[in-house]
Structure formats: C-alpha cells, structure tokens
Amino acid sequence: MEDTEEKPERQRDEVVWFEDGNVILVAQEVDAGLRIAECPVVHLTDSTKVLRHLLRMYMPSGGESSYWPENPTFDMLIALIRLGHKYQLPNLVQHSLDYLKVYFTDDFERWSEYEPGDLAHFQPAQAIGVVNVARLTGETSLLLTALLLCFTLGAGIVDGFERE
Secondary structure, three states, X not given: OOOOOXXXXXXXXXXXXXXXXXXXXXXXXXXXXXXXXXXXXXXXXXXXXXXXXXXXXXXXXXXXXXXXXOOOOHHHHHHHHHHXXXXXXXXXXXXXXXHHHHXXXXXXXXXXXXXXXXXXXXXXXXXXXXXXXXXXXXXXXHHHHHHHHXXXXXXXXXXXXXXX
C-alpha cells in the first residue's frame, strides 16, 4: 500500500537558526538549531515553542546574552524545568526551580507578606503546573504555597492548567 499522505514541508525557525552550525533539530516540522552543508538531522518529540525556550538559553542570538531573562515567563520556566529534566541538564533545572522558589516558598509567613503585584506574572491556575514540576523533580519545598493556591481555585481546579 502506497503512502499517499503528504508530509508538510519543514520550515526554518526564525529565532533559533544559525547558518554556521552542525546539526538540525526538528520539532513539529520546524527546523531549529545549527546548520552547515551536510549535517545530521535529529527529530524531537518536543513542541516547537517549548524547545525554543531551551535553545534560547544556550544559543542567544545577537546582542546581549539572553541566557537568563530578568523576568522569565511562567511557560518558559516550566519548559526549562521539564526539558532540563528530560535531557539531564541539572544546572538549568535547579536555576529554574530556584526562581520559582522565590514565589512558591515553603515559608508561609514570607509568602503571606507578598503584595498581590508581587505575583502578578503568575496566574493562580499555574500553581497546578508548579505542583506538577515539584512532583517531577522531587522539589517538595514548592508544594506548600502551590497547593494553597490550587485550593483557592475551588471548583475551577477541574479546568486544569494548559501549558505550551
């Protein structure tokens, strides 16, 4: 039986593409990474958005290094923890967890002193994602305040949390 299903043509990622490299990473039919004439092609099961977060950390494009932004997005942090865990990048995982621990602390007294604006770049439903990465990494110190925020969701907790 002939395979008549057409595969979509791959396209280059606009952010993480370097002409002078030596490998192509393919995620969801998008080429990312480094490329020179004939080089290996590695197909990944990760989403393009999530992989882009990881590659931006290790391959900043032009200008100042974007190795660690001043205020990383929640999606970026979760992506870095998950991919860092998957690809065994312990320093990246720890750095990302340390950032989360500032806001999702096991010190309830300190956490209760936060002003609402201090947590402005985190939505309450994202606490579900924090619980998930705490379980993935064994970082139980995130659980106290993450679970507390989950409880504030009430019946809305069944709506869950959608990550990139």
